[in-house]
Amino acid sequence: MKNFLLRVQKNCISGIILLLPLVVFFMILEKVWGFFRKYGDKFAHLLHIDKVLGTIGSDIIGGIFLILLIYFSGYLMQFSFLKKIADWIDDKLMFFLPGYEKNKKLAEEKLIKKVKKPSTNSPVLLKFDTYWQPAYLIEENTEGNAVVFVPTAPAKDQGQIYIVSTADIKRLPDTTLGNFDASVKTLGKGILSFK
Known part of the structure; x- marks a missing residue:
């Protein structure tokens, strides 16, 4: 009962x-x-x-x-x-x-009914002190600087923009934007397997 x-x-x-x-x-x-x-x-x-x-x-x-x-x-x-x-x-x-x-x-x-533009952003990991943070590489120049966007999880379109050295970036060439976005939305689940 x-x-x-x-x-x-x-x-x-x-x-x-x-x-x-x-x-x-x-x-x-x-x-x-x-x-x-x-x-x-x-x-x-x-x-x-x-x-x-x-x-x-x-x-x-x-x-x-x-x-x-x-x-x-x-x-x-x-x-x-x-x-x-x-x-x-x-x-x-x-x-x-x-x-x-x-x-x-x-x-x-x-x-x-916005037509979504193909994104040129590529997923990267950005080094902060002793840890890495997921980010999007927006652009980089020949002087070794890059513009990255660090999303505030779980919203992938809100966060902070930083100008950093390319030495502080770890590229993830085998990771698709879709998988990266899904990981950000789920608060980082699956990021450890990204390469």
């Missing part, structure tokens, strides 16, 4: 964790849609579209308003002042909402 109650409790908690973001999303969607539908209703009444199409006319006009707002917001983002305001809001949201940055990047990738 105790196992059954624990299983019920676990399933209920899992259900809440699954449904809570969905409920919040649909509540926000309902508020936004209600706002645009209200003005769509007024505009449809003004143009007598509601007499022709009925209540669906206000939905159509509200949808058109929403699409136009999204389009013109994207157009306004080309102005640097508004971009700075949007970046400031993003910074505040990243601070107050955990996971916002990760979800924003995922949404941007899905919406924009």
Whole structure:
């Protein structure tokens, strides 16, 4: 009986964790849609579209308003002042909402469908005092200097950039970027086998 109650409790908690973001999303969607539908209703009444199409006319006009707002917001983002305001809001949201940055990047990738450029970075190990740290070799010059990016695990696209001597770099020519990225995401698992 105790196992059954624990299983019920676990399933209920899992259900809440699954449904809570969905409920919040649909509540926000309902508020936004209600706002645009209200003005769509007024505009449809003004143009007598509601007499022709009925209540669906206000939905159509509200949808058109929403699409136009999204389009013109994207157009306004080309102005640097508004971009700075949007970046400031993003910074505040990243601070107050955990996971916002990760979800924003995922949404941007899905919406924009970015074509991933082939990366010229090569995986290396960078010597710090008595230990080696995984890094990406970004570029090097003929004077023996190199630019490396040391990721902050598990995020492979966040970290620090260093200019170091090429003598402090151990190249990993047999290691693919995919394997290296996977190792960084799993906090270093598998790095000892890289060559």
